[in-house]
Amino acid sequence: MTGKVVAEVSVSLDGYVAGPNPTLEQPLGKGGDQLHEWAFGLKSFREPHGLPGGETGPDDELVAESLRATGAIVMGRRMFSGGEGPWENDHNTDGWWGDEPPFHKPVFVLTHHAREPLVMEGGTTFVFVTNGLESAIEDARAAAAEKDVLVAGGADAIDQAISAGLVDELLLHLAPVLLGGGARLFDGVGPELPRFEVTHVLESPLVTHLRYRVVGAKRRGGRPEPTAAP
Amino acid sequence: MTGKVVAEVSVSLDGYVAGPNPTLEQPLGKGGDQLHEWAFGLKSFREPHGLPGGETGPDDELVAESLRATGAIVMGRRMFSGGEGPWENDHNTDGWWGDEPPFHKPVFVLTHHAREPLVMEGGTTFVFVTNGLESAIEDARAAAAEKDVLVAGGADAIDQAISAGLVDELLLHLAPVLLGGGARLFDGVGPELPRFEVTHVLESPLVTHLRYRVVGAKRRGGRPEPTAAP
Numbered sequence: 001m002t003g004k005v006v007a008e009v010s011v012s013l014d015g016y017v018a019g020p021n022p023t024l025e026q027p028l029g030k031g032g033d034q035l036h037e038w039a040f041g042l043k044s045f046r047e048p049h050g051l052p053g054g055e056t057g058p059d060d061e062l063v064a065e066s067l068r069a070t071g072a073i074v075m076g077r078r079m080f081s082g083g084e085g086p087w088e089n090d091h092n093t094d095g096w097w098g099d100e101p102p103f104h105k106p107v108f109v110l111t112h113h114a115r116e117p118l119v120m121e122g123g124t125t126f127v128f129v130t131n132g133l134e135s136a137i138e139d140a141r142a143a144a145a146e147k148d149v150l151v152a153g154g155a156d157a158i159d160q161a162i163s164a165g166l167v168d169e170l171l172l173h174l175a176p177v178l179l180g181g182g183a184r185l186f187d188g189v190g191p192e193l194p195r196f197e198v199t200h201v202l203e204s205p206l207v208t209h210l211r212y213r214v215v216g217a218k219r220r221g222g223r224p225e226p227t228a229a230p
Numbered sequence: 231m232t233g234k235v236v237a238e239v240s241v242s243l244d245g246y247v248a249g250p251n252p253t254l255e256q257p258l259g260k261g262g263d264q265l266h267e268w269a270f271g272l273k274s275f276r277e278p279h280g281l282p283g284g285e286t287g288p289d290d291e292l293v294a295e296s297l298r299a300t301g302a303i304v305m306g307r308r309m310f311s312g313g314e315g316p317w318e319n320d321h322n323t324d325g326w327w328g329d330e331p332p333f334h335k336p337v338f339v340l341t342h343h344a345r346e347p348l349v350m351e352g353g354t355t356f357v358f359v360t361n362g363l364e365s366a367i368e369d370a371r372a373a374a375a376e377k378d379v380l381v382a383g384g385a386d387a388i389d390q391a392i393s394a395g396l397v398d399e400l401l402l403h404l405a406p407v408l409l410g411g412g413a414r415l416f417d418g419v420g421p422e423l424p425r426f427e428v429t430h431v432l433e434s435p436l437v438t439h440l441r442y443r444v445v446g447a448k449r450r451g452g453r454p455e456p457t458a459a460p
Binding site: 013014015031172174176177178179180185186187189190193194195196197198200201203204205206207208210212 | 243261402406408410416417423426427436438
């Protein structure tokens with residue numbers, strides 16, 4: 001049994017996964033931190049960041065369950081390097097996530113520049129994939145074994161994965177804020193538009209968690225259909 | 231006691247309240263009907279449209295409650311006339327909603343062309359307001375007495391009302407579809423961005439109902455603050 005491919009991201013009411021004018025100090029752009037405010041206090045957020053304590057409860061359990069289910073992560077180059085800006089052309093950066101990134105599993109980074117894998121402390125290895133998103137998802141699938149592959153962002157990577165019919169499930173954390181600009185989710189999806197089925201909604205004071213099954217997308221390219229027995 | 235000003239609209243996952251290329255036959259644009267599929271079968275939708283039967287249950291109750299609470303409606307000119315197109319320059323149209331529109335209460339239409347109120351069958355009167363959104367909301371407030379004013383769309387009217395600090399509550403019906411283009415909600419909100427508080431979420435198979443209190447918007451222009459007793 002293979003796992004699912006899940007796209008998970010926090011998004012504003014006006015559809016942005018990052019605000020305008022990102023900088024290295026503020027890689028999520030103006031106001032972008034508000035997208036993640038709901039998570040900062042949770043035990044399941046604090047623990048992988050090496051922080052003690054934190055809240056438990058339904059939000060925490062949802063995040064913890066996502067972490068448990070995920071075997072490997074796919075992300076765009078800017079999510080690795082810390083947003084958009086001059087530094088993103090430094091192809092030898094160790095990324096924006098510090099010596100011990102909070103992932104603790106293999107992370108496949110989409111890039112145009114080949115380089116050796118980067119082994120960080122705490123179980124995170126950044127693997128750089130130069131031959132496209134489908135290939136990155138296939139590599140992540142192999143690394144994840146029976147667990148899920150998480151497409152973590154940015155908007156471009158998620159849009160590409162949805163457009164290619166590679167996403168089984170979408171998990172949105174809908175934050176009750178407007179950002180007014182930035183990186184908008186779904187703008188790059190097409191030309192065929194998938195449909196979604198609501199599979200789970202979790203109400204919470206600071207965010208609404210929305211889980212969808214992706215249906216009606218085109219057949220996924222990289223994964224052969226099971227064939228009937230001869 | 232005066233009622234609230236509520237902006238209520240169905241919106242796609244990618245933030246559109248109508249799809250691309252609206253026509254008089256398809257005023258909600260390509261794919262736009264999908265935004266309202268969740269409602270078509272409900273008793274509370276069918277009844278005001280003069281149709282028998284329909285489903286009851288939590289979705290129906292939410293819609294029925296919104297109808298009961300609403301005393302008057304504000305809408306943009308295109309929502310009155312049936313979308314964007316040559317016909318919208320016909321300033322004597324009786325609108326797109328038929329002889330007996332489904333509103334059954336006063337509807338204040340934003341327009342640049344003064345004309346007499348249009349009394350329709352079944353209790354709907356279209357009143358044409360030429361001096362702007364704030365004035366339309368004030369007129370609607372007077373007509374609604376202690377009931378709520380509903381800002382029903384389009385995106386422009388809702389964005390303007392939010393920007394002016396005139397909206398107390400936002401009720402989104404989030405449909406699990408992408409439209410890929412059309413009229414996007416929130417694009418015209420600014421320059422100040424309000425914050426929202428999640429007050430109620432109702433999960434349903436075809437839609438997610440999200441109710442927000444609007445907070446942190448600028449002081450409403452048209453409504454004096456209560457003053458302390460001298």
